[in-house]
Amino acid sequence: MTTPFRLGIAGLGTVGIGTVKMVQTHADMLAAKAGRPVEITAVSARNRGIQRAADVSDYAWEDDAVALGARDDVDCVVEVIGGSDGPAKALVEKAIGHGKHVVTANKALIAHHGQALSEAAEAAGTVLRVEAGVAGGIPIVKALGEGLAGNRISRVFGVLNGTCNYILNEMETRAADYGPVLEDAQRLGYAEADPTFDVGGIDAAHKLAVLASIAFGTRIDFEGVVCEGIERVTLDDIRTARDMGFSIRLLGLAKLHAEGLEQRVRPCMVREDTVIGALPGVTNAVVVEGDFVGQVSLTGPGAGEGATASAIMGDVLDIVRGVRTPLFGRPASMLAEMSRLAHGDEHSPYYLRFTLADRPGAMAELASALGDAGISIHRMRQYGQGGDAVPVVIVTHDARRDGIDRALASIAQLDACKADPVAIRIEEV
Secondary structure, X not given: OOOOEEEEEEOOOHHHHHHHHHHHHOHHHHHHHHOOOEEEEEEEOOXXXXXXXXXXXXXXXXXXXXXXXXXXXXXXXEEOOOOOOHHHHHHHHHHHHOOOEEEEOOHHHHHHHHHHXXXXXHHHOOOEXXXXXXXXXXXXXXHHHHHOOOOOXXXXXXXXXXXXXXXXXXXXXXXXXXXXXXXXXXXXXXXXOOOHHHHOOHHHHHHHHHHHHHHHXXXXXXXXXXXXXXXOXXXXXXXXXXXXXXXXXXXXXXXXXXXXXXXXXXXXXXXXXXXXXOOOOOEEEEEEEEOOOXXXXXXXXXXXXXXXXXXXXXXXXXXXXXXXXXXXXXXXXXXXXXXXXXXXXXXXXXXXEEEEEOOOOHHHXXXXXXXXXXXXXXXXXXXXXXXXXXXXXXXXXXXXXXXXXXXXXXXXXXXXXXXXXXXXXXXXX
16 A cells, blocks of 8 residues: 555654654655555644754644644644643544544543543544553553453553652762752753652653553553652662662552552662662663563663654554554453552551650650551661661561551651651562
8 A cells, every 4th residue: 555644743842853753764664664654744833933853844734733633634643742631632532533543642641531532532443542651662551452461460560750760760879869869850851840740650640540451451540549759758768778678769550459459659669689679760661460471571761752752653553554452452341440449458568767766765665656556577777876866767567558557647646756757668579
């Protein structure tokens, strides 16, 4: 077939321009792999007049991105505007309504509206894909939905935000506090001016909700993701973790229990000699555990022009080749409603850090409060001596989260407790 497959690209920021560059640079190779030419016919962005890193003057221009969804010369809309609502959502809905395929890098859109959009796409006979929205250049959506489709998945977890991984790595290697490292990340372009979505865990939570739905065949439930960012991780915690053979990572984890679906994004301690524990810089990693395949690990760049464009074009080529895998790996109508695992039902070993008055009886009060909450101590260490207060670190045996929360609330009320207690889950990866 020699009829070109025509793309309309909405958004000409880093990712959009990266996609333009890939189509322009690899036109012959893409045509050979797709069996027909792949070309761009129309684009849209907020500002037409600015200088860009790729020439878009040969393409039709739409001031209103939503209009791309109705153009007769567009077969597939590539949406890289971003945002869970607004023009991005309106564009995707219009494109599907006009029988066009959609490739998006917008994990927030899918996390909030993926069920409805997937149902609409399937009803219209079009394809909706989001590989570029989850872990950048790592083909994890395709791996879960296709390559590992014969497995019953027991757990999926990983480092899903490169900004947080960079910050935690730099704090460890440079022995630097969170604030200065965050400023460096912003200066280098790894973190936004308002970094809340990244450091607060929200970006990772969007991605985890998508992965969980594909892995377990459940309706997407972003609101059910327990989310905690890295803002409270201190240099003392990182030093202590390293002293015990651990690294601290912002870990997204989803697991299906008989009682419900567990989804959480939290700082966790993991062994430093594992794929996750040794993960450098802004790299992402996703680990999948299946009943037949065992454990599969994928690592790679989680964001950036090239990595995201690579994922977008992978989805585009699948569509051109006639691959019609549903967004979540099975028809949207077959996705199961799943209850949420109660927050307190989570269990694992924990790292606990306290600042106690340096006086007789303080440790006994601490141990008593932990015992009353059913928390068993695996090991304990006091750092430093003398002065008015000293840090005390405890590693527990396997403990329920509700017990940990009760113990911390009780200990925080003790006269001997001189600062808010800290709890970090220890995860076996």
